[in-house]
Amino acid sequence: MSLALEVNDLTYKFAESEKPSLININLRIPWHTRTLVVGANGAGKSTLLKVLSGKHLCLDGTVLVNGIDAFSPKATMQDGELVTTYLGTEWCHMSIINRDIGVLELLESIGLQHYKERGESLCNILDIDLSWRMFKLSDGQKRRVQLVMGLLRPWKVLLLDEVTVDLDVVARFKLLEFLEYETRTRMCSVVYATHIFDGLAQWPNQVLHMRLGRIVDRLNCEKDLSFVEGHDDMVDVERQAESNVSVSVGKVSSLYPLAMKWLVEDPHETSQTHVA
Numbered sequence: 001m002s003l004a005l006e007v008n009d010l011t012y013k014f015a016e017s018e019k020p021s022l023i024n025i026n027l028r029i030p031w032h033t034r035t036l037v038v039g040a041n042g043a044g045k046s047t048l049l050k051v052l053s054g055k056h057l058c059l060d061g062t063v064l065v066n067g068i069d070a071f072s073p074k075a076t077m078q079d080g081e082l083v084t085t086y087l088g089t090e091w092c093h094m095s096i097i098n099r100d101i102g103v104l105e106l107l108e109s110i111g112l113q114h115y116k117e118r119g120e121s122l123c124n125i126l127d128i129d130l131s132w133r134m135f136k137l138s139d140g141q142k143r144r145v146q147l148v149m150g151l152l153r154p155w156k157v158l159l160l161d162e163v164t165v166d167l168d169v170v171a172r173f174k175l176l177e178f179l180e181y182e183t184r185t186r187m188c189s190v191v192y193a194t195h196i197f198d199g200l201a202q203w204p205n206q207v208l209h210m211r212l213g214r215i216v217d218r219l220n221c222e223k224d225l226s227f228v229e230g231h232d233d234m235v236d237v238e239r240q241a242e243s244n245v246s247v248s249v250g251k252v253s254s255l256y257p258l259a260m261k262w263l264v265e266d267p268h269e270t271s272q273t274h275v276a
């Protein structure tokens with residue numbers, strides 16, 4: 001059976017750049033998995049996700065999605081499903097998002113009736129009120145509507161490029177839970193690049209560490225990752241007086257220590273800045 005994603009000897013250089021942004025990437029991503037991509041600013045995470053989505057044409061190496069060349073026209077839809085969905089930050093600057101349009105009307109225009117059940121459950125998960133009007137929403141509320149729009153049509157491979165930055169903690173938690181459910185219950189996989197590691201300790205099956213365009217570490221979470229001591233997300237608040245509280249917080253379920261360890265040792269492209 002084909003893999004969700006298979007990348008062989010991929011090297012990618014922007015026309016304007018002298019150096020490649022991706023160097024000799026090899027990757028196997030099975031179905032029903034969640035892959036987390038970690039790396040410093042400029043490490044190549046966005047470029048990788050865009051190449052995987054077919055947005056940047058890459059001739060040096062191969063990218064197969066469900067066994068089909070990511071750059072061929074056949075790679076867009078298969079069996080009535082989108083093959084890849086890429087949700088990145090540029091996608092969040094769509095002009096329609098700021099227009100005086102109702103959320104229901106907006107979602108109906110992209111097929112809410114056809115994906116009714118999925119749409120309803122996404123609206124519940126992301127706490128969307130269908131009577132909202134887009135131009136009156138906060139940034140985080142707009143982002144939640146955009147996520148419903150992006151996730152409404154089922155995809156085989158979801159490429160998420162840090163789209164959770166302005167979600168509140170509950171919305172982000174529910175979104176991650178939804179993606180975990182999706183990958184468990186249907187044939188799909190998620191690749192997620194982020195700088196926010198809270199609540200992620202149990203989420204990925206695999207963690208990739210990128211440095212200067214290369215994948216330099218790969219963790220198989222089941223085999224390679226363990227947590228020392230208990231890690232309950234417990235919070236104990238003791239109120240001693242009107243505004244005087246004492247708080248105990250359990251160890252947080254986060255991959256922050258791992259990301260910190262990796263990234264602090266990474267050389268950056270510009271290691272020193274000299275101001276004349």
Ligand SMILES: Nc1ncnc2c1ncn2[C@@H]1O[C@H](COP(=O)(O)OP(=O)(O)OP(=O)(O)O)[C@@H](O)[C@H]1O
Nearest residue numbers: 014016017021039040041042043044045046047048
């Ligand atoms: N449009 C472009 N033209 C030329 N070079 C680019 C372009 N976009 C990105 N790069 C370069 O490619 C490299 C990788 O950038 P990329 O955006 O993939 O990094 P990233 O890991 O996603 O960083 P961040 O965490 O800041 O989002 C960087 O050196 C960057 O300068």
